[in-house]
Amino acid sequence: MSELNGYKSGSNLEKVLRAGHFAVTAELGPPKNADGEVVRKKAGILKGFVDAANITDNQTAIVRMSSIGAGVIAFQSGLEPVMQMTCRDRNRLGMQSDLLGGYALGMRNILCLSGDHQTFGNHPQSKNVHDIDSLQLVQMVVGLRDKASLQCGEEIKGLNPRFFVGAAENPFGDPFDWRPYRLGKKAKAGADFIQTQLIYNVPRFREFMKRVVDLGVHKQVYILAGVGPLKTPGAARYMRDQVPGMDVPDEIVARMEAAGKGIEDRKQKAAAFKEEGLRICVELIQQMREIEGIAGVHIMAIEWEEAVPIIMERAGLLPRPVP
Amino acid sequence: MIVAEQKPLKEIQSLVGEAQTVLIVGCGTCVTVCFAGGEKEAGILGSLLRMSARMEGHEKSIGEVTVQRQCEWEYLDAIGDRIAEADIVLSLGCGVGVQALAERYPDAIVIPGLDTKFMGLPLEQGVWAERCAACGQCILGLTGGICPIARCSKQLLNGPCGGSSKGKCEVNPEIECAWQLIYDKLNAQGRLDLIMEITPPKDWRTGRDGGPRKIVRQDLRLVVTEEA
Numbered sequence: 001m002s003e004l005n006g007y008k009s010g011s012n013l014e015k016v017l018r019a020g021h022f023a024v025t026a027e028l029g030p031p032k033n034a035d036g037e038v039v040r041k042k043a044g045i046l047k048g049f050v051d052a053a054n055i056t057d058n059q060t061a062i063v064r065m066s067s068i069g070a071g072v073i074a075f076q077s078g079l080e081p082v083m084q085m086t087c088r089d090r091n092r093l094g095m096q097s098d099l100l101g102g103y104a105l106g107m108r109n110i111l112c113l114s115g116d117h118q119t120f121g122n123h124p125q126s127k128n129v130h131d132i133d134s135l136q137l138v139q140m141v142v143g144l145r146d147k148a149s150l151q152c153g154e155e156i157k158g159l160n161p162r163f164f165v166g167a168a169e170n171p172f173g174d175p176f177d178w179r180p181y182r183l184g185k186k187a188k189a190g191a192d193f194i195q196t197q198l199i200y201n202v203p204r205f206r207e208f209m210k211r212v213v214d215l216g217v218h219k220q221v222y223i224l225a226g227v228g229p230l231k232t233p234g235a236a237r238y239m240r241d242q243v244p245g246m247d248v249p250d251e252i253v254a255r256m257e258a259a260g261k262g263i264e265d266r267k268q269k270a271a272a273f274k275e276e277g278l279r280i281c282v283e284l285i286q287q288m289r290e291i292e293g294i295a296g297v298h299i300m301a302i303e304w305e306e307a308v309p310i311i312m313e314r315a316g317l318l319p320r321p322v323p
Numbered sequence: 324m325i326v327a328e329q330k331p332l333k334e335i336q337s338l339v340g341e342a343q344t345v346l347i348v349g350c351g352t353c354v355t356v357c358f359a360g361g362e363k364e365a366g367i368l369g370s371l372l373r374m375s376a377r378m379e380g381h382e383k384s385i386g387e388v389t390v391q392r393q394c395e396w397e398y399l400d401a402i403g404d405r406i407a408e409a410d411i412v413l414s415l416g417c418g419v420g421v422q423a424l425a426e427r428y429p430d431a432i433v434i435p436g437l438d439t440k441f442m443g444l445p446l447e448q449g450v451w452a453e454r455c456a457a458c459g460q461c462i463l464g465l466t467g468g469i470c471p472i473a474r475c476s477k478q479l480l481n482g483p484c485g486g487s488s489k490g491k492c493e494v495n496p497e498i499e500c501a502w503q504l505i506y507d508k509l510n511a512q513g514r515l516d517l518i519m520e521i522t523p524p525k526d527w528r529t530g531r532d533g534g535p536r537k538i539v540r541q542d543l544r545l546v547v548t549e550e551a
């Protein structure tokens with residue numbers, strides 16, 4: 001561990017959090033093709049504005065460039081990646097070999113996920129794996145790092161991968177009362193950081209965080225609150241009505257709807273919606289900063305990476321620390 | 324029980340093909356109880372096949388017989404003569420029944436008339452639901468009698484995932500979230516401590532992942548090998 005100066009992984013994200021800064025991560029969705037230029041362009045937009053960016057892993061069960069492949073391009077473009085890994089597409093052999101390969105290619109952060117069910121995506125006929133679950137994946141990655149052993153218990157001879165290990169939690173998933181305990185289980189599994197599902201219902205999130213703080217879980221793991229700019233009232237309604245486990249209050253939907261009132265020109269209307277979405281997002285970030293136990297935010301601007309620098313500027317989160 | 328559903332008639336007809344003498348073999352156990360392949364269903368299917376053959380202008384000889392348990396060879400011995408006369412044997416047993424017939428009568432052409440769905444139970448008249456995935460190492464003692472392997476869409480051992488919403492699974496609002504059920508049961512019984520600890524990865528060797536399974540009980544065998 002000596003060459004890491006006491007850090008678990010030495011990643012920028014780890015250093016920022018350890019130094020006590022309010023951390024910011026964003027999301028970079030790889031393309032549905034083999035064009036590395038798309039990743040380079042998106043990385044160029046985010047570079048310097050966030051501490052690290054999650055590279056999604058076949059998100060919503062739709063085939064995209066791999067998280068490792070796109071992550072390497074982001075890394076080479078000067079943006080620190082958070083490699084995402086779901087339990088849907090690989091068994092423990094595939095996962096560990098990708099962890100070894102990803103580390104060798106420069107990955108230092110990982111987010112461990114169950115993965116959206118494949119019936120949502122573009123290959124609903126496929127077989128899913130779920131050999132291990134996301135909690136067990138956290139344990140496995142921590143084992144590679146802290147015990148230098150594979151999941152089977154076999155010792156890793158030579159360099160072992162030392163990731164800064166993340167997990168997700170949906171504060172609005174049910175059963176609501178169980179969620180803080182499940183977060184505690186993720187901390188117990190050895191997670192270093194947590195990124196939450198998108199938050200729009202702040203009072204309910206406060207209630208969740210109060211329980212998390214009462215359990216002392218916020219002292220065991222850095223919690224990054226998930227926020228994101230809405231593009232249209234339709235997107236807000238869709239998330240409110242159609243996405244399981246999402247909680248978008250009516251007042252947010254109403255604000256988005258009101259933003260376009262009286263504007264005839266379609267382009268101007270779209271711009272007004274986006275502006276309101278950005279405004280809500282910045283307000284959410286300010287509210288998150290006030291909540292005890294929150295160590296940063298994770299900005300999910302899906303297919304709208306350009307929004308991130310604007311949000312960061314307006315939220316007063318620039319320049320980013322260089323720990 | 325094993326729950327099955329009859330295949331669409333068109334598929335069955337295409338499997339039967341040009342065969343002239345067809346013997347439909349029903350089963351008196353699980354598939355009788357789930358109204359898929361018992362004596363009654365064998366009779367109805369026989370009539371349907373006869374009628375449609377006649378409408379298409381050719382005559383087929385279609386017979387029906389139902390055995391008490393198609394998944395055991397000894398119950399199949401009594402129908403040997405009927406099988407010998409048939410060009411094709413249309414089994415209305417589960418996948419085990421089809422194979423038991425095919426193994427007992429190696430010369431017979433045996434085709435399935437059912438799609439075997441799952442091991443489950445009837446929730447009400449006409450509604451069945453899956454309950455067991457035969458993983459080979461039962462964990463129901465830790466999960467309040469609700470199986471996350473068979474009933475969680477992601478087979479989570481440390482659930483629920485973020486898609487659990489108002490007691491339903493993200494996959495489909497018709498599916499109950501197994502982990503909501505587990506939580507509610509254990510909470511009501513004051514046994515949440517059972518899921519406070521992290522459940523380690525499952526050893527799937529006891530399931531189908533270890534290869535096709537077999538149980539050998541030396542205490543029951545009539546011919547005991549010397550090695551035993």
